[in-house]
Amino acid sequence: MNNKFDIFDILVGKPEDPDYGNKPVIIQGITGNFGSVHTRLMREYGTNIVAGVTPNKGGQSFEGIPVFDSVKDASKTFNAKISGIFVPAQFFLSAVKDAVNNGIKLLVAIPEHVPVRDAMESLEYAQTNGAKIIGPNTPGVIVPSVNKIGIMPSQPFKKGNTAVFSRSGTLMYEVSFYLSKAGIGQKIALGIGGDPINGTNLIEAFKLISDRDDIESVVVIGEIGGDAEESLVQYIEKTGFTKPVVAYVAGRSAPKEKRMGHAGAIVYGNYGSAESKISSFSRVNIPVAKRPAEVPGILMKLMK
């Protein structure tokens, strides 16, 4: 994977940039139900949305934001590197190609129900062209007090020095809410996504922050299905990752071979089971909270 990808440079920028903390963002699917509601909320939070895309609605505007038929058209006027994708799942692949072909480097992929084959093809396409996808089926990414690209509520998040990476949306809000309440703010909170295939998996999320001095700790919210947590533990072991990490794993009591809401949350045999994930974390002495509300207390103990 590309180690040089600097997500903070793209999302926030450098102090000398004229648009530092105000990076332009394009919303694909801006006129849809979901896209329009969250465009409004993202803007309220401070996200600089410069253009929207909806095929066949080019020339219209949404609350003063110009709408284009494609990212290609939008890119003639705006030089954005970030896109929030809110299109229906069946149009996801073509939306990704349009974005990647026209200067977008960070794609935040909100839609649920993207076919696995399309997700794999999208990721390959993005990777070949030096772009990164967060998601699909992610609540998005938020840099508290700067901007958010996604559907997360703003209230749970407070500016600070921990990183929250979560396979679940509401648990990302829930845990961040408890952290903020305990006085532990977040530098970034990023939703991995609930699908089997993730553009930015847990290891890649860790790579994004591993050498940043302004991030002091990491909270990982995992769930049943796949082996992302087990692989993360191997990565942590291999690289000697030193920042304190607290984990939480949802789905200890879920039955096998039942899809628990997320396409990716399913256990086959021992593959994907909560026990496997929890014992992996325990093996490298990463504490695993039993309940979301326990996370801040455990983290504070580690930070002492």
Next chain:
Amino acid sequence: MKLLEYQGKELFTEYNIAVPKSYLARNQSELNQIKDKLEYPVVLKSQLTTGGRGKAGAILKCANKEELVPKFTELLNKEVKGELPKVILIEEAVNIDKELYISLFLNRGKRTYSLISSSEGGMDIEAVENKVIQDISISGLTQSSAETIAKKLGLSGVTIESFSNIVIKLAKLVREKEAELAEINPLAILKDGTCLALDSKVIIDDNSIFRHPELGKYMQISELQEQAEKNGFSFVELDGDIAIIGNGAGLVMSTLDIVNDAGGKPGAFLDFGGRATTETIYKALEVISKLSKVKAILVNLFGGIVRTDLVAQAILNAYEDGMISVPIYARISGAESEKSKKMLSNSNAKLYDTVEEAISSLVQFMRMSK
């Protein structure tokens, strides 16, 4: 969508993967129509989604015509893990020399497909040793790499070609039908050295089904499931008696765990997703109301984004309409929570500030009512 064995084998046949000669019978009269065509011995296989059929006695050998009807009737009435078959697959027995295992699955971490094969078929693959694991590009598998796998498994003669062909066809099936998993366990090597699929396990990517109208006929979905899906809910029925409703799959799973830790038994998982409005909560309660085993309902809504009075209104409506009568324990810490507590003060529902408090009251209630 997990296909039944015979459905997977229909796909195998479409892709020229050999399977035993077989018939399907749903009832006695369908059995009568095929009775005289059969060449004995035959194997009767109950068509269930659940695994471990052999151990559960849901697969029976039948040596002659006389045994057919009683064994058929036995299987048709045999429940395995709460599931009754709708149809029995009747296959003519084959002469097996050796059994292999092959499984082609979506390797999530590697974002590719992987093939696991082993020269020890018929058993639980986690216990199998001498596995050969090979990553396979979505564009397929070449003849030479398939043959390399065959040789690694120690196959020889005509079996190499037969095995390779099956692996290549299976990869084609996975790609074209958008399967997450296609497994043949066991894959039999017959006396003549050719290979034949004795079983099938195929799981199709649910999110791709809109592109596969030809697979629509395999959909078997309960009425309740359908009602839930129509409303955009994720719904899973569980064994216990407490229904758990919330906004977000992870949150509901997490709540399930906490209920379980406290000694409660979850009976349903319902994630109503994005927005908590009076209407969505009411609809969610409507789905739950169809489950008579549910003795109490836990509602866990992530606070901060929810107007709790809207939720309280839905609960009140559900009680007033006589849709539900069981108690509801709700954790809804959002705007208007004092108003909501008042709204529900004369009802069978209680609001709590934390999920832990809601669960401990609920579990206490369940204990007392037993």
